[in-house]
Amino acid sequence: MTPFPTRLAALLLFAGALVASCSSQKSTTPPPAAATPPAAPTVKMWGEMKPVVSVKELMQYMIDPASDYIFDSVKTLIRPDGKVVEVMPKTDADWEKLRIGAVTMAEGVYLLKIQRPFAPAGDVNNSVGPDATELSPTEIMAKVEKDPVEWNARIEALRNVGLEVLDIVKRKDTKELWDASENLDVACEECHSHYWYPKEDAQFYRGLDARLKALPPPARGQSISR
Numbered sequence: 001m002t003p004f005p006t007r008l009a010a011l012l013l014f015a016g017a018l019v020a021s022c023s024s025q026k027s028t029t030p031p032p033a034a035a036t037p038p039a040a041p042t043v044k045m046w047g048e049m050k051p052v053v054s055v056k057e058l059m060q061y062m063i064d065p066a067s068d069y070i071f072d073s074v075k076t077l078i079r080p081d082g083k084v085v086e087v088m089p090k091t092d093a094d095w096e097k098l099r100i101g102a103v104t105m106a107e108g109v110y111l112l113k114i115q116r117p118f119a120p121a122g123d124v125n126n127s128v129g130p131d132a133t134e135l136s137p138t139e140i141m142a143k144v145e146k147d148p149v150e151w152n153a154r155i156e157a158l159r160n161v162g163l164e165v166l167d168i169v170k171r172k173d174t175k176e177l178w179d180a181s182e183n184l185d186v187a188c189e190e191c192h193s194h195y196w197y198p199k200e201d202a203q204f205y206r207g208l209d210a211r212l213k214a215l216p217p218p219a220r221g222q223s224i225s226r
């Protein structure tokens, strides 16, 4: 059996290590060599960052167009003659376009970490009236401020897809591009359904379905275009 003083010393050492790891900024002694590399240090800023547009506009004019470089790079098209063609990046120019999308996505999404209004002044989203499906910018802001950690996690999720695509571009791996495009879709959608239109839940779609079924059938001679 280990003599008591040794066990106490070990315990104190352990507690000391805990304190050191919790207050690493104040500690003057260097931390013990870790088996895994330490987390990347916080990025140094050379200056202040100030927002120009609202979240809504950042989406419309930067995140959404950048995502199209990725979404459009891989798809199946049905030609007028019925032939199905698969679109994939082939030339260097195609891969460069994808890289533009990936870099803009991975870097640009961090602009969501700068506090900014969610919509331009006076724009309340589709948040008014019985059929409103969206939260107002004020409601979205309250949600984010209540749990900024979650907001950041969703930003990181999108950034990770940007990094994934960058890696795919490096290896020119067309097979993984389908997965990446799917992951991108999920990263956008999960953030939107949580913050922007959480009212569009299963019950909302059941109601919509019921209302569509209750509509009168189209009058004779009227065609439904699809």
Ligand code: HEC
Residues within 6 Å of the ligand: 055, 056, 057, 059, 060, 063, 064, 067, 112, 118, 119, 125, 136, 137, 140, 151, 154, 155, 158, 184, 187, 188, 189, 191, 192, 195, 196
């Ligand atoms: C971290 C959360 C988050 C992620 C990730 C995110 N969005 Fe958004 N997006 C929002 C919020 C919040 C709004 C609604 C802002 C508002 O209208 O108040 C929005 C709005 C939008 C809009 C509406 C703009 C308009 O003019 O009405 C588009 C388009 C959009 N996002 C596209 C995307 C795409 C594409 C992606 C993925 C590539 C994406 N977003 C990822 C949070 C996010």
